[in-house]
Amino acid sequence: MIRRFLAGLIAVLLSGCSSVSYYSQLASGQWQLLRARESVAEVIADPARPQGLREHLVQSQKARTFASEHLHLPDNQSYRLCADIGRPYVVWNVFATQEFSLSPENHCFPIAGCVAYRGYYSQGAARGEAALLRQQGMDVSIGGVEAYSTLGWFNDPIISSMLHWGDERLATLIFHELAHQRFYVKDDTEFNESFASFVEQEGTRQWRASRGLAPVSDAALQQRDQFIRLILDTRKRLETLYAQPLAREAMRQAKAAEFERLRLEYQQMRDSQWGGDKRYDAWINQPMNNARLLPFGLYDQWVPAFAALFRQEGGDWVRFYQAVRALGGLASQERKIRLRQLMNEYQGMDAQSTFDASRYK
Structure with a gap:
């Protein structure tokens, strides 16, 4: 069913795109991520998995439950699954502006609307795009991304790129990404990210308080x-x-x-x-x-x-x-x-x- 749905989604994306190769890498990267998913509960229960990983995931599920029960974020299978992608970031975002402007070069997609960056599942591809933009005289920056939200289209997993930080950082990422599932406005990156950042920050404060921890310094x-x-x-x-x-x-x-x-x-x-x-x-x-x-x-x-x-x-x-x-x-x-x-x-x-x-x- 996922394969059929993804095929339909790809067809929608490709029907309006100017770069088949770019959208193809998006579809391929997302499909690989979906295929890599497995149940967090099963990983935790598997004694063959590293003990540190299992303990980290146990804490993540406490935060995941808190997110739905106390922060009223979506209660679905997102972040109750995990996926090992074997690289430090899931995607690399390429930001670009004109030489004398702080307005981003926006890129528009049928589902997510217009956003202020282009994402690549390969760091090499991101660097290649950045080089082309620099040749056009633009200011360019590349940023690695640990996680992203599919806005509820799929059950998003805890990606291995999210596991390099401590338990609290992982919790904040879960709060942030679930906030995007809770509400999202097409074509307004500032609104969406500021909203998710507030939910992340206030959610983290309440998460710490619920465990009797002092506020962050x-x-x-x-x-x-x-x-x-x-x-x-x-x-x-x-x-x-x-x-x-x-x-x-x-x-x-x-x-x-x-x-x-x-x-x-x-x-x-x-x-x-x-x-x-x-x-x-x-x-x-x-x-x-x-x-x-x-x-x-x-x-x-x-x-x-x-x-x-x-x-x-x-x-x-x-x-x-x-x-x-x-x-x-x-x-x-x-x-x-x-x-x-x-x-x-x-x-x-x-x-x-x-x-x-x-x-x-």
Whole structure:
């Protein structure tokens, strides 16, 4: 049945595509992932499997149950299956922008709608696409992805690429990906990823509390939030710069100066406020361009708005999802206006809330 359904899905995809080879690798990669699935319960019960793997999966199933029973995320076979893919990432996403723009080059699909990247199941294929885009003068970035959601079309497995982190990181991935199954708006990557990121973050807070664990260190949260704010501030300055009527060479020099300012401000913040903690050094010291900044705008832009909405609904997940659905049903511009209103409301929140609002500041 899966084979027949997949064949029909491939036919739909191919009927509207401009690159048969690209969609073929998508279909092939997804099919291989489906074939690799096996029951988590059976792996846990198999004494021949590594003990560490079995214990890791036991904890994952506790988080999976919590996701449905307490976070009201879909109760299906997703993440009650697992799959070994033998590589560190399931796909590699290629992000691209014009040289003087922070708008992503979107790619549209019949089911998922338009998204701000192209995914490849082969790192080599992703690098090949990136090289072609660079030849066209674009800013390009490649990011490995541990997991993705098929939006409920298939029962998504716990992929071996998700198992390199600890138990809590695995739980957060499950919460994030199930959120995409709970609600998804075509053609609005920022909305979808910010929504899933909020569910992931608040779900993780509640998951820790349910097990009697202390909240994640305020210092660690503050560092993460300060780093994200640094990137978002740089994005704003670049957007202002790119709107100026400058000659191309002058624009390139000003662009390079903004990225150098980002590095300098990061170093100052790291040394003066973080006690020299170098957790973000590897990222900040890589070659910089517009495309590398894209995920920050996509995954974090509206998280405070969803935090405000969650508070408005009294921390009730069912009411929150209903409110998210109503928000997602608005026309694109109306939705953005409402999200900005929620952002403003969030700014006025006091420190006390039905959830830990301080983690989003």
